[in-house]
Amino acid sequence: MPTTKKQKECYFCVNNLEVDYKDTRTLRKFVNFYMKILPGNRTGVCSWHQRKLATAIKRSRIMALLSPTHK
């Protein structure tokens, strides 16, 4: 039986949020256990916000707010 996949919504578009590199709590949602940036097709983030998200995560890594590895 074919299952209908529920379309994911962009977290930032739906909640009208801006991507902030200081907000590690939200950024943590878009990183996996190994602290790697998750692809947009898995998290449902639109491509415009995914680009912002990637830079934000990298910025917070530089400022030691997010760890670059899981150790």
Add this chain to the structure above:
Amino acid sequence: MSKTKKAESTHYEILFILPNKFTDDEAKTLAGWVEKTLVENGATITATEYWGKKKLAYEIKHNAYGYYGLFEFDLEGKNLAKIDNSLRLSADVLRHQIVVKPKKSAEDLARAKVIRAKIDSKKAEAEKVKAEGEKKASATLKSKEKEKDTKKVDLKDLDEKLEGILNADDLI
């Protein structure tokens, strides 16, 4: 381009980490020094934040902890390099990062507010619908249970009726 055109300032945000060797008061005075260097280079500070001592996600120069400070400021782009340089050369600042922040006009803020209100109302509505659905579901469950009871009664009645018919003399 005309010479008289006023150089437009950009909105920036700087986040810096001070090492753990300082006490909280010393770190605050150092944050004051950062502010001074910003102002000396022609920045107008619009917002300040001091996060205090925080654990770093990884050690920087054997510092597991650091004091975080943040300034938002308007500045002409050409002066940015000087600030960046002076902070980079100072031994007391572990790390700093200057980021361009989008300027927000009053219109933008108003628009954001309207969108925010719309989203909030939508969320509230969705919650209402959900609550009603749950209520309905529970109500239907209860009614179903009631129906079951009535059905049982009906079956009993039917049995009695059947027996009555079977016991009747003029069956055949």
